[in-house]
Amino acid sequence: MDIEKANQEACRRIVESHPVWKDVRIAGEVIPGMKKNRIFHSGPPVEWDQMCIPMKASITGAMIFEGLCKNMKEAEALIKKGEVELDINTHHDAVGPMSGPISASMAVCEIENIAFGNKAYAGPINTGRKPQVYTGIYKPEAIEIQKWIRDVFAPATSKALKIIGGIDARVLVGKSILMGDELHNRNQAATALLIAEIMRGYIQADLPKDVFLEILNFMTENLDMFYATPHLAVCKSMLDPAHNIENSTVVTTMSNNGVEYGIRVSGLKDRWFTAPSPPVKGLYFPGFKAEDSLADLGGSRIKETAGFGGMCAASSPAICLIVGGTPKEMVEHTLNMYEITVGENHAYQIPYLDFRGIPTGIDIRKVVETGFTPVITTAINHKDENVGYIGVGVVISPLECFEKAIAAL
Amino acid sequence: MPEKSPILSLFAARIKVINVGIEKLVDHFKGLGVEFVQVDWKPPASTNPEILEKLKSLTK
Numbered sequence: 001m002d003i004e005k006a007n008q009e010a011c012r013r014i015v016e017s018h019p020v021w022k023d024v025r026i027a028g029e030v031i032p033g034m035k036k037n038r039i040f041h042s043g044p045p046v047e048w049d050q051m052c053i054p055m056k057a058s059i060t061g062a063m064i065f066e067g068l069c070k071n072m073k074e075a076e077a078l079i080k081k082g083e084v085e086l087d088i089n090t091h092h093d094a095v096g097p098m099s100g101p102i103s104a105s106m107a108v109c110e111i112e113n114i115a116f117g118n119k120a121y122a123g124p125i126n127t128g129r130k131p132q133v134y135t136g137i138y139k140p141e142a143i144e145i146q147k148w149i150r151d152v153f154a155p156a157t158s159k160a161l162k163i164i165g166g167i168d169a170r171v172l173v174g175k176s177i178l179m180g181d182e183l184h185n186r187n188q189a190a191t192a193l194l195i196a197e198i199m200r201g202y203i204q205a206d207l208p209k210d211v212f213l214e215i216l217n218f219m220t221e222n223l224d225m226f227y228a229t230p231h232l233a234v235c236k237s238m239l240d241p242a243h244n245i246e247n248s249t250v251v252t253t254m255s256n257n258g259v260e261y262g263i264r265v266s267g268l269k270d271r272w273f274t275a276p277s278p279p280v281k282g283l284y285f286p287g288f289k290a291e292d293s294l295a296d297l298g299g300s301r302i303k304e305t306a307g308f309g310g311m312c313a314a315s316s317p318a319i320c321l322i323v324g325g326t327p328k329e330m331v332e333h334t335l336n337m338y339e340i341t342v343g344e345n346h347a348y349q350i351p352y353l354d355f356r357g358i359p360t361g362i363d364i365r366k367v368v369e370t371g372f373t374p375v376i377t378t379a380i381n382h383k384d385e386n387v388g389y390i391g392v393g394v395v396i397s398p399l400e401c402f403e404k405a406i407a408a409l
Numbered sequence: 410m411p412e413k414s415p416i417l418s419l420f421a422a423r424i425k426v427i428n429v430g431i432e433k434l435v436d437h438f439k440g441l442g443v444e445f446v447q448v449d450w451k452p453p454a455s456t457n458p459e460i461l462e463k464l465k466s467l468t469k
Contacts, residue, residue, distance in 0.1 A: 365467050367454075369454065370451075371451075371454025371455075403455055403457060406460055406463055406464055407460060
């Protein structure tokens with residue numbers, strides 16, 4: 001197959017994908033290769049000594065959650081002795097937000113792409129304003145909320161999802177784009193639609209009233225970001241069928257470990273092409289400034305890889321309120337993204353652009369030719385442990401990793 | 410009297426513009442009745458000659 005046909009095929013598989021949120025499972029029971037003494041995290045691959053502090057802190061948090069250690073010093077000793085192994089989510093059908101630490105007994109969202117039969121998993125589940133282990137917080141409160149998710153939220157939500165036969169993410173996401181989400185940092189419509197749909201499942205699950213209210217509060221308090229986690233696996237499930245197509249120059253993964261930004265390309269198998277992690281330009285929460293920030297971090301660039309977030313920023317004028325810039329700039333970003341993609345996904349239409357489908361299938365040739373690199377909307381992480389998010393902004397992906405991939409073809 | 414430079418005749422004649430690249434530069438002429446042709450062009454993003462050569466071989 002020549003490059004053009006291979007790219008059309010990759011794009012077809014992304015566009016025809018039909019993701020459904022089927023279940024909430026325990027990672028060790030479903031994620032391939034997961035073991036009690038293994039922690040998966042956001043790629044590209046990186047050795048412990050080279051990791052940024054929030055990544056080390058997130059891994060420490062996951063190990064504390066598993067009862068493997070009590071602090072970062074103990075975590076480091078166990079990892080260096082080889083008693084705890086590390087690997088990246090991408091290689092195990094999984095994806096996580098920010099540092100993306102996933103451990104054996106953590107709850108993960110299970111998405112099935114029913115058009116192709118593959119599954120993808122995402123965790124930790126977004127905890128909104130509560131301390132987030134995936135942003136480098138390993139304080140007791142961050143561990144406790146993950147335990148509540150595992151012990152209370154996960155079994156109840158699993159039951160509710162089964163009662164309603166899962167949630168059709170293709171329909172839900174299509175509607176939420178029409179309602180002004182871009183599905184990376186603005187998920188308000190998606191979360192509201194999700195709550196409306198899953199509620200009849202929770203009600204039929206005969207949950208104790210206090211549990212029902214705790215779950216309802218957990219989701220409604222986090223209207224902005226609750227849907228963010230299942231959507232990670234939605235995107236991964238859409239992209240995995242497009243990976244490993246001979247000669248295709250379509251990007252199937254973008255992920256950032258806080259030190260290096262990495263991409264994988266369909267026709268280049270499982271090789272990573274990396275560049276130093278770029279800075280994030282954005283708006284900071286009160287009391288924080290650019291000097292406090294870590295360079296870009298996160299496995300959630302999988303969303304832009306599938307056409308969401310910064311790629312379809314034109315769908316979300318309100319995203320400017322949290323990432324900065326203007327609605328006009330968001331439209332310009334998306335128009336530029338059409339210059340670097342193979343096609344459009346009409347399951348997800350942008351009203352302001354006369355209902356064009358979201359830009360789909362990033363072609364590394366077009367990126368290097370035009371100089372437009374994928375635009376990412378993202379949270380800004382503090383550079384130290386136990387602080388977490390300090391703002392939200394926009395990142396322009398580095399050209400260098402796309403050039404390296406071109407050189408490897 | 411010094412002889413008139415031939416270039417001055419340009420300003421007396423009707424101006425026609427070919428603009429290569431940044432479209433913003435023709436904004437001045439719009440609405441002034443000046444004829445212009447816009448040529449979409451920009452320098453390649455990469456500055457690495459090997460990458461550019463490789464890219465050429467990968468593009469139809």
